[in-house]
Amino acid sequence: MTTGHPCCKECGNRITALRRSKAFCSPQCRQTFNNRRMARGAELYDLFRALRRERSEAKALNLWTQICRLEKTWQDQDEAKRPGRRSYTAPRKALANLVDKGSIPRGETLVRSYFTGRSGGR
Numbered sequence: 868m869t870t871g872h873p874c875c876k877e878c879g880n881r882i883t884a885l886r887r888s889k890a891f892c893s894p895q896c897r898q899t900f901n902n903r904r905m906a907r908g909a910e911l912y913d914l915f916r917a918l919r920r921e922r923s924e925a926k927a928l929n930l931w932t933q934i935c936r937l938e939k940t941w942q943d944q945d946e947a948k949r950p951g952r953r954s955y956t957a958p959r960k961a962l963a964n965l966v967d968k969g970s971i972p973r974g975e976t977l978v979r980s981y982f983t984g985r986s987g988g989r
């Protein structure tokens with residue numbers, strides 16, 4: 868698209884009004900997008916915590932595989948309803964968002980690699 872107007876992350880319509888975020892065309896689209904994100908996060912939370920805290924049973928139950936299947940379901944749903952549009956946050960941006968919120972300390976190796984542009988850990 869060459870109009871110079873960004874597309875709404877939810878409905879894909881061009882955003883023509885001067886909006887603060889430029890990610891969504893309307894408050895309704897923002898709410899729909901964020902509600903879906905929250906519901907999926909709640910589904911993932913318990914599986915991920917169980918995976919990290921009770922590894923033996925999690926491994927026996929193939930929790931990691933189940934988490935990956937869950938993500939695939941979400942990707943398929945997104946592609947069916949919102950084809951061609953990214954429905955998740957890019958890795959660097961997702962990490963930066965957590966650093967900005969204070970959820971991950973700025974001094975961590977992975978975070979430092981984000982700010983320096985180098986791959987981390989070595």
Ligand SMILES: [Zn+2]
Pocket residue numbers: 875876877878879880891892893896
């Ligand atoms: Zn929209």
